[in-house]
Structures are given as structure tokens and as C-alpha cells.
Amino acid sequence: MNMITLEKVSFLFENTKLEIMDSISFVARKGEFVCIVGPSGCGKSTLLRIIAGLIPPSSGRVLFANHEITEPNRKISFVFQDFALLPWLTNVENVKIGLSRSDISDEAKDKKASELLDRFGLSGFEDYYPNALSGGMKQRVGIARSVASDPQVLLMDEPFSSLDELTATSLRSDIVYMLENKNISVNSVIMVTHNVEEAVELADKVIVLSDKPSHVKKIINISGERPRDKRSGQFAAYMDEIYAALAKDIEQ
Amino acid sequence: MDFFALILQLILDASASWIRMFIALGISIVISIAVGIYAAVSPRAERVILPVVDILQTVPILAFFPFALYIFVVFLPGFIGINAAVIFLIVTSMVWNIIFGVYESIKTLPKEFLELSDLYQFDRMERLKSIYIPAALPRIVEQSILSWSIGLFYLVTSEIFSIGISQDQVRWGIGVAFATLVYQGASQYVTAIVVFICFVVATRFLFFRPLEKYSVRYMRQQARVPQPAQGYERTVIGWVSRNISRAPSVLTSNRILKGRKHVSHLPTPKTRHDLRMLYYAGLAAIMLLLIYVFATNRMLLELESVVFPAIIASFVRIWFAFAVMLAIAIPLSVYLIFMSRQSSKYMIVFQIAASIPATILLPAIAVTLKSGELVAFAVFLLSGIWYVIFSVMASTRTLPQSVFEVKKIFGVKGRSAWSNIYIKAIVPGLITGAVTGIAAEWNASIVAEYFTNASGNLVSSVGTGLGKVLDLSLVTCKSGASCWTAQYGLPALSGSQGLMLMGVALLNLVVMIILINTLVWKRMYRKVSKIYMG
Numbered sequence: 041m042n043m044i045t046l047e048k049v050s051f052l053f054e055n056t057k058l059e060i061m062d063s064i065s066f067v068a069r070k071g072e073f074v075c076i077v078g079p080s081g082c083g084k085s086t087l088l089r090i091i092a093g094l095i096p097p098s099s100g101r102v103l104f105a106n107h108e109i110t111e112p113n114r115k116i117s118f119v120f121q122d123f124a125l126l127p128w129l130t131n132v133e134n135v136k137i138g139l140s141r142s143d144i145s146d147e148a149k150d151k152k153a154s155e156l157l158d159r160f161g162l163s164g165f166e167d168y169y170p171n172a173l174s175g176g177m178k179q180r181v182g183i184a185r186s187v188a189s190d191p192q193v194l195l196m197d198e199p200f201s202s203l204d205e206l207t208a209t210s211l212r213s214d215i216v217y218m219l220e221n222k223n224i225s226v227n228s229v230i231m232v233t234h235n236v237e238e239a240v241e242l243a244d245k246v247i248v249l250s251d252k253p254s255h256v257k258k259i260i261n262i263s264g265e266r267p268r269d270k271r272s273g274q275f276a277a278y279m280d281e282i283y284a285a286l287a288k289d290i291e292q
Numbered sequence: 293m294d295f296f297a298l299i300l301q302l303i304l305d306a307s308a309s310w311i312r313m314f315i316a317l318g319i320s321i322v323i324s325i326a327v328g329i330y331a332a333v334s335p336r337a338e339r340v341i342l343p344v345v346d347i348l349q350t351v352p353i354l355a356f357f358p359f360a361l362y363i364f365v366v367f368l369p370g371f372i373g374i375n376a377a378v379i380f381l382i383v384t385s386m387v388w389n390i391i392f393g394v395y396e397s398i399k400t401l402p403k404e405f406l407e408l409s410d411l412y413q414f415d416r417m418e419r420l421k422s423i424y425i426p427a428a429l430p431r432i433v434e435q436s437i438l439s440w441s442i443g444l445f446y447l448v449t450s451e452i453f454s455i456g457i458s459q460d461q462v463r464w465g466i467g468v469a470f471a472t473l474v475y476q477g478a479s480q481y482v483t484a485i486v487v488f489i490c491f492v493v494a495t496r497f498l499f500f501r502p503l504e505k506y507s508v509r510y511m512r513q514q515a516r517v518p519q520p521a522q523g524y525e526r527t528v529i530g531w532v533s534r535n536i537s538r539a540p541s542v543l544t545s546n547r548i549l550k551g552r553k554h555v556s557h558l559p560t561p562k563t564r565h566d567l568r569m570l571y572y573a574g575l576a577a578i579m580l581l582l583i584y585v586f587a588t589n590r591m592l593l594e595l596e597s598v599v600f601p602a603i604i605a606s607f608v609r610i611w612f613a614f615a616v617m618l619a620i621a622i623p624l625s626v627y628l629i630f631m632s633r634q635s636s637k638y639m640i641v642f643q644i645a646a647s648i649p650a651t652i653l654l655p656a657i658a659v660t661l662k663s664g665e666l667v668a669f670a671v672f673l674l675s676g677i678w679y680v681i682f683s684v685m686a687s688t689r690t691l692p693q694s695v696f697e698v699k700k701i702f703g704v705k706g707r708s709a710w711s712n713i714y715i716k717a718i719v720p721g722l723i724t725g726a727v728t729g730i731a732a733e734w735n736a737s738i739v740a741e742y743f744t745n746a747s748g749n750l751v752s753s754v755g756t757g758l759g760k761v762l763d764l765s766l767v768t769c770k771s772g773a774s775c776w777t778a779q780y781g782l783p784a785l786s787g788s789q790g791l792m793l794m795g796v797a798l799l800n801l802v803v804m805i806i807l808i809n810t811l812v813w814k815r816m817y818r819k820v821s822k823i824y825m826g
């Protein structure tokens with residue numbers, strides 16, 4: 041079943057008339073982890089915001105299940121690169137922001153938000169402000185917020201790029217766990233990354249974009265159970281394939 | 293009067309005022325460069341200069357104008373004295389934030405630049421010319437724009453004020469024109485306002501715009517490229533830290549302690565706490581001493597019995613007007629920032645509105661409203677409100693895109709949006725606005741609470757108030773007049789007693805400002821910066 045479908049999505053910024061993307065199509069199926077890689081500035085973040093319903097595409101459309109996305113939707117959630125925690129709210133209040141569309145009582149929201157923080161190893165930090173936390177902990181709060189409303193699709197814009205490698209590794213496995221665990225609502229992840237190794241490690245499918253105006257250059261399907269052995273020949277081959285697809289662009 | 297003659301006269305008046313302004317700005321910039329650089333390069337100077345500038349900036353210096361006028365006119369008679377007093381006053385309103393601007397830009401200069409100049413053995417002049425001044429220029433210009441609007445307020449207010457004391461009156465000046473023309477008819481008065489606004493707008497676009505462009509010419513590309521919703525400039529933390537660093541002076545001692553990279557000689561949190569305790573103890577000791585001196589001196593006690601109720605009355609008036617300001621400014625700015633999302637369009641409008649001093653309306657307000665209390669309220673409200681709106685807008689102008697995105701993605705609406713996003717996002721701006729707005733109100737008090745027309749006749753007056761006491765004591769100093777009997781039922785005071793009264797009033801004002809800064813704003817700022825910046 042297709043969770044997210046992009047049909048010939050094109051985009052240009054009205055104010056600068058800069059053509060960012062040209063007719064991008066791909067699907068993210070149920071259970072799939074999709075990574076998007078591409079040269080810097082090619083429009084990955086913009087694309088993710090279009091999928092989230094934050095900005096409308098100039099042409100083409102994005103479907104969730106079989107409905108066109110026209111505005112943000114509680115079934116699709118977003119993890120920001122800079123965490124985007126509101127510094128003036130405590131951690132538990134930040135997670136509660138993720139429950140804004142839920143009709144449950146305020147106490148129930150408090151309870152659920154605390155449980156989520158607990159699940160991400162942050163019990164005891166409920167009433168601290170985000171600035172008291174390390175980067176990794178902040179992003180955990182960001183992830184807790186984004187899964188609070190039980191979304192089916194998780195969109196992530198370079199979620200680990202500002203974290204150290206150890207923290208990133210543990211958060212990656214949290215995401216994979218959520219995707220693979222049937223009891224957790226998340227059943228599709230679309231992640232933008234510039235880290236090719238990360239893409240091969242996590243993705244079922246890697247979308248390689250060209251420089252702007254960007255189009256889909258190559259879609260590489262990656263097989264194999266996670267966690268994957270980074271030292272295997274297969275792993276290196278996938279990485280080479282992605283690098284090659286990216287590099288062709290640079291040479292042109 | 294012939295319309296063209298009127299215009300010509302107004303242009304001459306405004307030009308005279310603008311000459312005072314430009315002289316004051318020039319003096320301010322020179323002082324700022326010297327003091328700012330000195331404070332930034334010498335840790336010892338820094339320790340003295342920062343706290344002093346900090347206090348001076350929050351004292352409503354306009355309240356000292358009667359005193360300054362007295363001193364200047366005594367020593368420099370006639371034309372020179374009065375103009376020197378006005379220029380001096382404008383300088384004291386302009387100089388502080390430019391000093392901080394210079395100080396901060398040098399303080400945050402990458403170490404490499406200084407190492408570079410060591411490497412090539414620049415002498416002091418070369419260093420100044422090729423490193424310090426260019427590095428500080430963008431902030432100097434930015435702060436000068438702000439200073440200019442504050443200065444206009446002082447200019448007009450002091451010109452209007454000088455009229456009450458007829459023999460020291462400023463002859464040429466737009467403030468004088470306002471106060472005289474209001475009696476000649478609405479159309480003349482409105483023409484004067486139009487001419488004034490033209491001058492303000494022309495200065496903004498013909499003088500500051502090019503300067504702004506020039507000062508940031510090497511940053512142009514960076515600044516102009518539309519930033520995608522990421523990168524330091526757009527992150528929440530980046531916003532907060534820039535925003536807080538725009539917080540006003542009162543807050544500086546703290547601001548400097550926060551988030552500065554190479555200021556290793558600064559106290560650690562622990563000693564900072566000790567320092568604060570020491571500061572409180574010192575403050576308490578000075579208070580006790582003052583109370584003792586006042587309690588044991590009958591004369592002082594008698595003066596204090598006039599001044600104390602006066603300062604309380606002004607305080608209530610000013611804070612009441614401030615509460616009304618908040619009730620207007622908060623919904624308005626939230627609407628502009630979050631709902632219409634057009635705040636950047638209105639920014640320049642507010643910038644210009646904020647630089648049009650409310651006191652240009654004072655003569656008209658005083659003539660139409662009649663009641664002294666109403667006049668004071670209207671002038672206070674108009675003096676402060678733009679600062680509040682302006683600093684809220686300025687502080688949220690760079691709010692990271694992701695805050696808006698979080699709101700949309702998670703569908704935050706209604707009450708939750710107000711309490712979780714709108715109100716809290718504007719808090720740093722509100723604090724800045726409150727400090728500057730309330731200072732503007734105190735400044736306006738010398739004309740708002742007691743206003744005399746060009747022939748020296750009283751137009752409007754409140755029952756009692758600090759501004760009124762200061763005005764009256766100047767009149768007393770000048771002529772030993774017995775206005776005290778009429779207004780306060782006191783025996784006529786001699787000139788020196790009048791001067792003493794002024795001193796007591798100013799002392800009360802300074803003590804109150806320091807107490808409020810310490811007990812209210814610094815605390816609030818500490819709390820906010822802890823939450824917002826970690």
C-alpha cells in the first residue's frame with residue numbers, strides 16, 4: 041500500500057522565480073524507510089515541506105494514502121534539523137504541542153506527554169526547559185513530540201546531522217524500532233540526509249536527486265535486514281552506487 | 293500668515309533643530325568610538341565603564357534638563373548656553389546605545405583579526421582604521437538610527453520645555469514652532485507636523501539608508517540571500533541569542549556575561565552570584581545611609597515630604613499608562629506578527645512612527661484636553677507605546693521559520709497558540725519595550741505634567757508629580773518665585789532652596805529607577821535569558 045505518493049511535483053519560488061524542482065515522482069510504501077539524498081541546495085528541505093503540506097507545490101500533487109495533501113495533517117509528522125523546540129516551553133509542554141489536534145483532556149495530554157518522554161529516556165526532565173538539555177536529548181524531545189499524535193508517516197529533515205555519532209546511532213535505532221514495531225503507529229519514514237552511509241544503513245529505498253532544478257536521478261532499492269553490517273561488500277557497493285549517482289552531477 | 297512664509301519659517305526652524313541633532317550625533321559617535329573601544333580592549337576599563345553606562349542609560353536624563361539648563365545658562369549666557377544645554381542633552385540620550393554597539397562589535401570580533409594586526413605590527417591608528425572602526429561601523433549605524441529617534445524626542449521636548457522659561461528660550465527650533473503655532477490655528481500646526489515628518493522621513497532615507505548600505509556593503513550578499521528554514525540564522529537558539537543581545541542596557545551586565553565567546557576573564561556563575569549579593573548589600577547600605585541623612589535633617593525632610601508624594605503620583609500615572617499600552621500593543625503586535633504575517637512590511641512604518649516624538653502633539657493635546665491628568669495620560673501613552681510595539685516587532689522579526697512551521701504541523705490554535713506561542717515569543721521584546729517605553733514616559737514627565745505656553749502662562753498641570761516639581765524648582769531657582777505657595781501651599785523658597793529641591797527630586801528619581809531595575813527588570817531578564825538561552 042502506498043503511504044505517500046508524489047506525482048510530478050514541481051516547485052519554483054514565486055519571489056525569486058527560481059526553479060527548484062522539476063517533476064519529481066516517487067512513492068513511499070507502507071513499512072518503507074525512504075531516504076532522499078542530493079547536492080546541497082537542491083531543494084530537499086523544500087520537498088519535505090511540500091510533502092508535509094506546509095507549502096503547496098507549483099504543479100503536480102502529493103497523496104497521502106489516496107487523498108491529496110493540501111495542509112498539514114495529524115497523520116504526517118515532522119522532525120526538524122534544528123529540533124525546533126520552543127525554548128520558552130518546558131519539555132513536557134513541548135511534547136504536548138504535538139497533541140494539539142487531539143481531543144483528549146489536558147490531564148490526558150500531560151500524562152501521554154510524560155509517558156512519551158519516559159519512553160525516550162527523558163523521565164525526570166519533564167519540567168526542564170530545552171536549553172538545559174544536550175543536543176541528543178533535545179532531538180529526543182523533538183521525536184517524542186512528532187510521534188505524540190500517533191502519525192503514520194514521519195518526515196525527517198537531516199534529523200541527526202547536528203548530533204555526535206554515538207547519539208545519532210542510538211536515535212537511528214529508535215526510529216527503526218518504531219518503524220518495524222507493529223504496535224507503534226509510524227509505518228513509513230521519509231528522511232532527508234547528506235550522509236550516504238546513514239542512507240545505506242537505514243533505507244529500503246534511496247532517492248538520489250540532481251542539482252536544481254532537481255529531478256529524480258536514480259532510485260536505489262536496498263535489501264537486507266537492519267541492522268546492516270557496514271563492513272560487508274554489499275554495503276560498500278550500495279555506497280559506491282549512490283556516490284556515483286551523485287558524482288555524475290558534480291562533473292557536469 | 294502667507295503660506296510660503298510659514299513653510300519657509302518651518303524649514304528654517306527644522307533646519308536649526310536638525311543642526312543641533314547632527315552636532316549631537318557627531319559628538320556621540322566620537323565619544324562612543326573612544327569609550328566603546330576602550331571598554332572592549334581593556335578589562336579594567338570594562339569593569340568600570342559598563343556598569344556606569346548601564347545606569348546612566350536607564351536614568352531618564354530629560355529630568356535632569358532643568359538642572360542642566362540652569363548650569364549651562366549660568367556659565368554660558370544667552371544663545372550659546374541654551375543651545376549647548378540642548379545639544380548636551382541630546383548627546384546624553386544618544387550616546388549610550390552607540391557605546392554598547394561599538395563595545396559589542398569589538399568584543400565579538402574574531403580573535404584572528406587581532407592576531408593578524410599583531411602579526412603585521414599595526415600601530416594604534418592603523419588598527420583603528422583598518423580593524424576597529426570598520427568592524428564597529430554596521431552597529432554604529434544601526435544604533436545611530438535608534439539614537440536619532442530617541443534624540444528627536446529629547447530635542448523637541450527640551451525645545452518646548454525651554455519656552456516656559458522665557459529669557460532662555462531657544463529662538464529657532466521645530467519644537468518652538470509647535471508650541472507657538474498651536475495658538476495660531478490648526479492648519480498652521482498641522483503644517484508644522486507635516487514639515488517635521490518630512491524631515492524625519494528624508495533623514496531616514498537620504499541620510500541613514502545610504503549609510504546603512506555602505507556600512508554593510510561587505511555583508512550584502514550574506515544578508516540578501518533568502519535563507520531557507522535552517523542554518524544558524526534561522527534556528528530558535530540563534531534567534532533568541534540575537535534577540536536577547538538586543539535587550540536594553542539594564543540588562544547588559546547580564547548580557548555580557550552570557551554567550552560571549554572569548555571573555556574568559558568574566559566571573560563564573562558562582563562568583564557572579566557573590567557579586568550580585570555584594571551589589572545588593574551595597575545598595576542596601578546606600579539606602580540606609582540616605583534614609584539616615586534625610587531623617588536627621590529637617591530641611592531635607594520637609595523637601596522630601598513634597599517630593600515623595602510627587603514621585604508616587606507620577607509613578608502611578610506612568611505605570612497606569614504602561615498597562616494601557618500593553619493592552620493595545622500586545623494584541624496589535626500579535627496580529628501583525630502571527631496572523632497577518634506582514635510585520636516586515638509595517639516595520640519601517642513603526643520605525644518612523646517611533647521616531648516621531650509624541651511631544652510634538654503636546655501643545656495640541658494640552659490645548660484641547662484641558663484636564664491636567666488627561667493631558668499627562670495622553671502624553672505618557674503616546675511617548676511609550678511605539679517603543680513597546682517597535683521592540684516587540686523587532687524582536688520577532690527574525691523569529692525562526694520553524695516556530696511557524698511547528699504551529700502549522702501540529703495544528704496549534706486558539707488559546708493554546710496564545711499561551712504557548714504568541715505571548716511567550718514576544719516576552720523578550722516586551723521587556724526591552726517596557727524598559728525603553730517607561731523611560732520615555734519619565735522623560736516626558738517634565739512637559740506632560742506641567743506645561744506652559746510661549747508667554748510663560750500655565751496651560752495644564754497635574755495636582756502633583758515629579759515632572760511638575762522639577763519644573764517648578766527650576767522656576768524657583770531662576771527667580772525665587774513664590775510658585776510653591778500657589779501650587780503646594782509652601783512658604784516661598786529661595787533660589788538655593790529651589791536648587792536643593794531639584795536635587796532631592798532627582799535623587800528620588802535615580803533611587804527609584806535603580807530599585808526598579810534591580811528588583812523588576814534584571815530579575816525578569818535573568819529568568820527569561822535562563823529559559824530562552826540556557
Ligand SMILES: Nc1ncnc2c1ncn2[C@@H]1O[C@H](COP(=O)(O)OP(=O)(O)OP(=O)(O)O)[C@@H](O)[C@H]1O
Pocket residue numbers: 053055056058060079080081082083084085086087234518519520521
Ligand atoms: N523562501 C525562499 N525563497 C526563495 N528561495 C528559497 C527560499 N528558501 C529556499 N530557497 C532556495 O531554494 C533552494 C533549495 O533550498 P532547500 O533548503 O530546499 O535545499 P536543501 O536541498 O535542503 O539544501 P541543504 O542541503 O543545504 O539543506 C536553495 O537554493 C535556496 O536558496
Ligand SMILES: [Mg+2]
Pocket residue numbers: 084085086197522
Ligand atoms: Mg535542507
